[in-house]
Amino acid sequence: MTKHIKILIACGARPNFMKVAPIVREAKQRNIDCRIFYSNQHYDTELSSVFFADLGIPFPDFYMTPTKGSHAEQTAKVMIDFEKVCSQYCPDLVIVVGDVNTTLACAIK
Numbered sequence: 001m002t003k004h005i006k007i008l009i010a011c012g013a014r015p016n017f018m019k020v021a022p023i024v025r026e027a028k029q030r031n032i033d034c035r036i037f038y039s040n041q042h043y044d045t046e047l048s049s050v051f052f053a054d055l056g057i058p059f060p061d062f063y064m065t066p067t068k069g070s071h072a073e074q075t076a077k078v079m080i081d082f083e084k085v086c087s088q089y090c091p092d093l094v095i096v097v098g099d100v101n102t103t104l105a106c107a108i109k
Contacts, residue, residue, distance in 0.1 A: 007034040008091035010082060012041035012102025014051050019097040021055040035061040037085050039078045039102040062089075071101055078105035 007027055009020050020036060027034035038060035052059055062085045067077040082105060086094070096106045 010037045010106035012039040012100045016098040017051040037062040074101045
């Protein structure tokens with residue numbers, strides 16, 4: 001029996017979607033369940049939506065409410081929300097892209 005693989009991609013800033021796009025496309029071609037967690041770290045929905053359309057990727061499955069505050073506050077909030085998503089979705093593989101607070105938070109989760 002073939003196991004259905006579940007991938008969760010975590011990203012936090014708009015430029016990260018360029019890294020996410022080829023992964024999502026490849027997963028789709030291979031019929032792999034691939035979901036996107038977006039922390040919305042730079043919190044500009046209008047600018048983010050352009051990336052989804054231009055890169056041909058779906059809107060994130062898990063979309064955080066923007067978190068203002070210090071780097072520590074942002075990182076802590078992402079860790080808490082990402083843990084909930086991981087518990088809910090139960091991915092077999094987590095891919096973390098980028099170099100922002102979200103990257104740190106999801107990588108150490």
